[in-house]
Structure formats: C-alpha cells, structure tokens
Amino acid sequence: MQPTIHSVAAGLALLAPGARALLRFSCSQLVVERLDPLVFPGVTASPHVHQIIGGNAFNASMEHPRVDLPSQATCTTCTFADDLSNYWTAVLYFRARNGTFKRVQQIPNLGFEAAQGGMTVYYTPSYNNAKVTAFKPGFRMIVGDPSYRTQAQASKYRQLTYTCLENILTRTGETMDLPKKPCKAGIMSNIRFPTCWDGKNLDTADHSSHVAYPQSGTFESGGPCPATHPVKIPQLFFEVIWDTTPFNNPADWPTDGSQPFVWSYGDPTGYGNHGDYVFGWKGDALQQAMDTNCNINCPQLRSQSIQQGNQCTVKKTVNEDIDGWLKELPGAMPVTDASGKVLY
Template identity: 55%
Template sequence: MWTSLAVGLAALVAPSQAGLRFGCSTLSIQRLDPIVQPGINPSTHVHQIIGGNMFNASVDPTIDVGNAASCTTCVFAEDFSNYWTATLYFKHRNGTYKRVKQYPNADLVNGVQGGMTVYYTQQDFNSNGNQKITAFKPGFRMTVGKPTTNTKDQAVKNTGIRYTCLQTIMTRGAETPDFPTKPCPAGIMAIHHFPACWDGKNLDSADHQSHMYDTGKGGFQVAGPCPSSHPVRMPQVALETMWNTTEFNDKSLWPTDGSQPFYWSTDDDTGYSSHADYLFGWKGDSLQKAMDSSCMFDACGNGNPLKTQNAAQMNACKIKTFVDEPVDGWLPQLPGAPSFIKA
C-alpha cells in the first residue's frame, strides 16, 4: 500500500521492477484456521480464504502443498499458497449482522470474484534492489497481527496493518490503524504487510511470528536491513482486501450514537485485531524464478517466468464447506459468537 497518493502516482510512472502483483478470487468463507487452530473444526471466527485447494482444518507441514494441490484461485497458476484474514461484518442498529462482500482491486484480470490482491515485492514498489531474495520453503507459514490486539497503542506499532477509506477504487494513502469512522464512498481497504526477514532455520514458530522479523516502515517503503538473528531476506508479502461497505453507507442503519458499525468476525469494532495468515504453496522453484527475474506485475506471467490462468479457471477452484453454519444474510449474532477482549 502506498504511503501517500504522491508515492502511488510516482510508482505508476517510474520504471518499475517490483515483483509480483496479482489477484486471487475467494476460495472459501468459513471458520477454519490450519495455522493458529489446526485440527479444530470449527475455529473461533470466520475467515475469508484465497489460494489453493489443499486448505482444510489441518494442513500437514510435512506436505509440499505446491505439489499436492490441484487448483488455485490465484491468477498465477503455480501459486497454491493460502492467504486468509478475518471476515468483515456490518452490525445494523437493530443488532443483526451481515457479511460485507469483497470486490477486486483495479487493473487485475477481469472476472476475479471477491478475494484479495497479493504482492511479493523485493525492495519497494519501484525497484527490485540488489539483494538476493530467498523464496519461502515447503512447509513455511507465518502470521501478522493478532486477533487479541485490543488497544490503539498496540495497533499503531503494527505498521504493516492499516486501513484506507476509499474515495475511489484508486484511492491510496491516508492510512489509519483503526476503522474509518465515516461512510467511505468506495469502501474500506484492509492492508496487511508480512515481515520479510527469516531466521534461516525454522519454517514456523510457536507464535507463528518469532521465526520472522519485521524491518518494514509501513506501506511499500524500503525496509531496513535484516538483523543478524534473522539474516535471510525473503519476499515482502502484502495483501489488500477491498471491502464493499457502500451497501451500508446509509447512516440511518448505523448505531444511533453515530459510532462506526463494522466488526471483524472476532467481534472487534475497533479494527485493532486485524490479522492475516500465510501458508506457502508455490509449485517447485517457481517463486524463486520470479524473485530472480526483473519482471513487473502482469509481465511476470505467460511463462515469463510464471504460468497464468484466466478468471474462469480461477473461479472454478473450490473446496467443500466443512462448517455447516450460515455466514451470509442477516444473522442474529456473529458465527461462533466470538468474544473479543476489549481494553
């Protein structure tokens, strides 16, 4: 996510070799979390998931997902990774909840259904830099943010997790650590930047974060050098989710006190609990080939060096629903009725 509109415009006109930017359609929306709550069906709260069809309540870390999966909702056909975040809900002043739909980012393959935009950048939005970027390994997984984050001070420190109140689909900048407090003309974009420095040893850790180290400065700025404890520079993975909140811009639907009405599926109406999960699943050495190239965004497809697929192929990839419960329509409570710990 650009840190300002000016930076964003500069990125569009400057010679750019920033790596990958691609869309992925929604794979599933249900209460499963194979990283934080493996084997638990259902997990605590609803997630919106993109990527490969190996996603399940539990994904064995010894399995090479890139070789085991058979389809993906992502435009790059060799990316069978899974990416997921909490799901956004609107709370009506009468106390019922309705899931907010996602819509695709600009300049992506036509026909993408919901989902997210995924980035793998190397230095910043304009340059690959001159560092060796090491691709993730089979079995690798990580998270960013925590569903238990409950204060603004904590949220501010998570520089890679922000929101933008979209004036148009192309709006960039004006990022906040909490939900916008006024209706947004084009919806709300949720932004997640994962850390990019690896300890070089562990594919995961007990908290799913300690094996990584974040030297990011927010947005697509050039990150600081990796420390000796985490010396291996990996791709900077980032997610953008465009939540179409425009259906709910009528203030007569909002709480009578005028407070903002959106909730993460964790039962958080502050926005502080925003978090995301990543489970690596690129096939073979395809991601390393991309990181070793100088291609830019769509130019990395069509065999240069990555294989691409069309929207119909992306949208055809599905998994079964493992949790038999409604997640759409007007609901009397959030699925699972999670209890977010407020400050």
C-alpha cells in the first residue's frame, strides 16, 4: 500500500509522544558547493562540499555579528516565508570499485516536493510543556565533528544518526554509523541539535560551547538543562534523505563487504555526521510559533508554497565539477580512517 500524507502525519504523532507541538516544514535546496561561512568565514572554496537550504543571503562572508539575514535575504527555500535562516550539511558520495566518486542526490520526504530533495526541518518545543526561548538574532551553532571516525567520539553528540529506509515512512533502527547493507528506499541522516543554551553567547569560537544537551535524560524525556546552560531552546532537527537506491547493486559494492558511501569530508564511517545553523527568522515569528502550540502547520506564520520556495536559489561561486564521476572528492579531500591514515 502506498503511504499517504495522512499516514505520514499519523507516524509523526507516534514519533513525538508527549510533545506539546512541533513545526515541521520543507526547505528546498538553495545551492551545493564548497562554502562554510561558520568554520571558514570569507573563504571561497572551503575544504569540503555542503548542501545549503534557506535564505538567499547565504555567502562565504556571513561573519558574526554583522550578518542580518532577515534584512539581507530576498527569498527563502523554506515554506515558512519568514524563515530566512540557513541550514547546511555535508554531502554524501558513492565510491565505485574503480575508485571514482559520484554525488548521491537527495529526495524529499513524502508530501514535500522540494527542489533537489532539500531537507525537512523541525523545531520542537519542550516535551514537558515548559516554555522554550527561541533563538535570538545572530545566533548560530554547529553539532557534530567531521574529524570523528569512531563511535566513542560520536557518542559526545547523542542524536546524530542514520536510518536505513525500508520505505519512506521508516523511523526505526537508527544507527550512529552508515548502514552496512543496501537500503531499499535510501538512507536518511538525522541531525538533532542540543536543546540548552548558556543564555549569554550567540556564538562561540567552536560554534558549540554555548549550547549543551540536557544534564540527564534526553530532550524527549524532559531532562533538565545543566546549570551552565540553563535556558531551554527548541530542538532543531534535520532529516535529509539520500537517494542511495541507484547504487544498491551488491556487484558495485566493495569486494571486502564494506559499505561504499563516503561523506564529502572524507569519512567512510558516518561518525563525523554534522550540521550547521545560522538563525534568520524575521522578528519574533519563531517565538510566536513556539508559544502558540503550532503543530505541523502554523497559521500564525506567513507561509509560501513549496513551488515558490523552489524558485529561490543562489549562483555557485566555486567553479568545479561536483556531480560527475570524479577521480577524487572535491577539494582533493582524502578519505581517512580512525587513526588518520589516508585510505584513498
């Protein structure tokens, strides 16, 4: 039986027992290229490829605190038109037996006809009905670390996972490393950000010290924030579906039985999964949504169609091939193991 949008909504309800409400919306792809204005501000051609969604003010020089996305952006790829934030992740590649690489395309969630796949974005208030403080202008953060190659390292970030999709509705069996078998409907990467803030810093040098996970328990169980980070913030969550199905033929996989996918930052394990965020909602729109029990849809917010969001793009600034069959990852990024050894 083909899943329906109604069954998706029902599945979401099961995903979030006790949740007061959540925003869930589509953001089309804005651009895919080697830019990273958080870690490498002002640098054109950062070390690895990212795929970016959100407002069209995205550029290489989004330096804190000068950037003001709501005043600089003229459109957004997201269906909530007042969300001019930028969200980005790395890009997944397939490595063929002959050593060449091919970028894995993204596909949208069911009911979201986002251009080039994009992402599904969630903002979830507290699960115990406590008030959450929406992000402030100038806020930015990173979760995950692209240098990680072991489960012990990745365990620092509690909820960066993968789902091997049996179908578009699969939401069980999450793993911290990339799936080791062909996935019938693709691989979904799940990126959940910390939900506690120090209440002072909009950003820090490492882009992550100003936020933290609950002191005990989880966000979903209503775990308390640590004293160092006492302010509850919404849980920001990305779902990105990678269309690995064109590469599911076992005859194309490595002869040693390992899985063939590698991240654009040279990670064949998946433990370096990470995501970046720069806040850009207009005015107090996000705080209103968090305060007024918006659930999936939010009439309090200004919306646009997915088709309108699909029209918002920016021109690439790094002139290189990222989509053909490549002899190496863009930027000559080496693929490395846990010891730092270059594998290929």
